[in-house]
Amino acid sequence: MIRREADKKVLFILGGTGDLSKRKLYPVLNSLLEKGKLGDLLKVYALGRTKGDLEEHVKNLDHLRKILEYHRFDVTNREDYNFLAEEIEKFKDTELIFYLALPPQLFEVAVVNLGSLLRKFPNPRKIVVEKPFGFDLESARRLNFQLKRYFTEEEIYRIDHFLGKVAVQNILSVRFSNYIFEGIWNKNFIDHIQISALETVGLEGRASYYDRVGALRDMIQNHLLQILCFLAMEPPAVMEAERVRDEKVKVLASIRRFSEEDVDKVAVRGRYKGYLEELGKPSNTETYAAIKLYIDNFRWEGVPFYLRTGKRLKEKKTQAIIVFKEVPGNFHRMLGCKPAQNKLVFEIAPKNRVRFLFEMTPPENFLACPVERSMEMDLSPEGAPEAYETLLEDIFQGNQTLFIREDESELAWEIIEPIIKAWKEKEQVPEYEPGSYGPQEAEEFIKRDGRRWLYL
Numbered sequence: 001m002i003r004r005e006a007d008k009k010v011l012f013i014l015g016g017t018g019d020l021s022k023r024k025l026y027p028v029l030n031s032l033l034e035k036g037k038l039g040d041l042l043k044v045y046a047l048g049r050t051k052g053d054l055e056e057h058v059k060n061l062d063h064l065r066k067i068l069e070y071h072r073f074d075v076t077n078r079e080d081y082n083f084l085a086e087e088i089e090k091f092k093d094t095e096l097i098f099y100l101a102l103p104p105q106l107f108e109v110a111v112v113n114l115g116s117l118l119r120k121f122p123n124p125r126k127i128v129v130e131k132p133f134g135f136d137l138e139s140a141r142r143l144n145f146q147l148k149r150y151f152t153e154e155e156i157y158r159i160d161h162f163l164g165k166v167a168v169q170n171i172l173s174v175r176f177s178n179y180i181f182e183g184i185w186n187k188n189f190i191d192h193i194q195i196s197a198l199e200t201v202g203l204e205g206r207a208s209y210y211d212r213v214g215a216l217r218d219m220i221q222n223h224l225l226q227i228l229c230f231l232a233m234e235p236p237a238v239m240e241a242e243r244v245r246d247e248k249v250k251v252l253a254s255i256r257r258f259s260e261e262d263v264d265k266v267a268v269r270g271r272y273k274g275y276l277e278e279l280g281k282p283s284n285t286e287t288y289a290a291i292k293l294y295i296d297n298f299r300w301e302g303v304p305f306y307l308r309t310g311k312r313l314k315e316k317k318t319q320a321i322i323v324f325k326e327v328p329g330n331f332h333r334m335l336g337c338k339p340a341q342n343k344l345v346f347e348i349a350p351k352n353r354v355r356f357l358f359e360m361t362p363p364e365n366f367l368a369c370p371v372e373r374s375m376e377m378d379l380s381p382e383g384a385p386e387a388y389e390t391l392l393e394d395i396f397q398g399n400q401t402l403f404i405r406e407d408e409s410e411l412a413w414e415i416i417e418p419i420i421k422a423w424k425e426k427e428q429v430p431e432y433e434p435g436s437y438g439p440q441e442a443e444e445f446i447k448r449d450g451r452r453w454l455y456l
């Protein structure tokens with residue numbers, strides 16, 4: 001059923017007293033309201049079981065406070081939805097936006113309860129779902145099935161906040177609005193690609209969530225695979241949501257599948273020392289994961305994509321590095337030097353910038369080995385908008401380009417499913433020192449291919 005868009009909107013945040021709402025959503029909503037970017041937003045409902053320190057968090061958010069209302073609400077309790085029905089009655093000709101800022105195990109029950117409630121109302125609606133969409137392929141399919149029972153795909157916004165980051169969006173601009181790179185953006189010129197999200201933080205008070213999820217599901221299944229899609233996709237026929245997402249789906253569908261028996265060849269994991277003590281119970285959850293993928297299509301056949309992420313590492317560094325092939329050695333052989341490999345770096349953290357590393361002769365000596373120099377473009381000299389700011393604005397405007405479609409989310413699970421299964425069976429998780437760059441096994445993993453992890 002196609003429902004009309006409406007200028008007037010009301011936002012219901014389920015999980016409205018949780019961490020995500022307090023730390024990210026409220027400040028961002030406040031800033032968007034201040035800039036007048038949310039149109040006619042009449043009210044924001046913060047729905048949660050206890051109010052906690054919500055007041056404290058919003059006390060300086062003047063624009064939001066004017067329209068924010070807390071209500072006690074338990075998503076698992078049917079009766080609480082009667083209250084929602086009464087509130088919705090008040091908003092004729094108004095678009096209803098439901099934001100599920102909930103622990104993943106509550107998504108399904110919330111979708112079903114909300115969905116059946118909304119059947120009674122003609123209002124245009126949107127539902128926003130935070131990651132992770134499920135725990136594995138089966139639960140993702142179940143969640144999508146429930147969502148589609150009550151909402152159309154045009155009404156569903158599956159968020160991956162990495163797609164709201166300027167450096168990630170610039171991957172498409174660098175590739176598709178310049179001639180120089182796209183011509184060499186393929187297996188003939190690119191040796192391999194590294195996508196890393198290294199973090200210094202540990203559990204950050206999210207132990208119960210994190211221990212159920214681990215590094216592979218928390219970061220690789222979504223954020224890093226999304227970056228891979230942007231790097232590897234073909235130019236979309238037109239720059240609109242469906243066509244962009246079609247191209248990402250083609251990439252995911254072309255990723256070479258592997259069996260559970262082959263997992264040791266394509267993935268390694270690790271856990272920082274002290275994790276079990278912090279957690280206070282036995283666990284074989286990984287806090288570090290690295291995987292190698294191949295995309296079997298004309299553009300990418302034979303080019304490995306290495307993806308890695310970890311907690312409590314030496315530094316916060318999120319970047320995608322395109323490593324070009326060694327140049328033919330004539331020039332270097334003559335000088336007795338190692339042939340160069342140019343690199344293009346999309347740096348997402350700590351800075352938002354694009355860097356191109358190429359070789360130059362040192363000024364003092366023409367016959368010396370060329371040295372690597374960096375050409376840098378700062379993507380946000382005045383400070384980038386917070387990723388959530390871009391995404392929330394898109395939700396209000398109804399632009400789904402930067403949101404994950406049903407088929408994308410399931411394909412991404414399908415790819416990592418054998419790793420999830422293989423790791424679940426194994427007790428032994430290699431350990432690494434907090435403050436290091438991860439387990440020794442990860443160094444050996446890439447070394448076997450004659451390569452090394454880069455820190456640029």
Ligand code: BG6
Binds near residue numbers: 218349
């Ligand atoms: C979240 C993960 O999605 O992304 C966290 O659940 C992680 O574990 C975070 O720390 C990293 O995001 P950012 O934007 O801080 O790099």
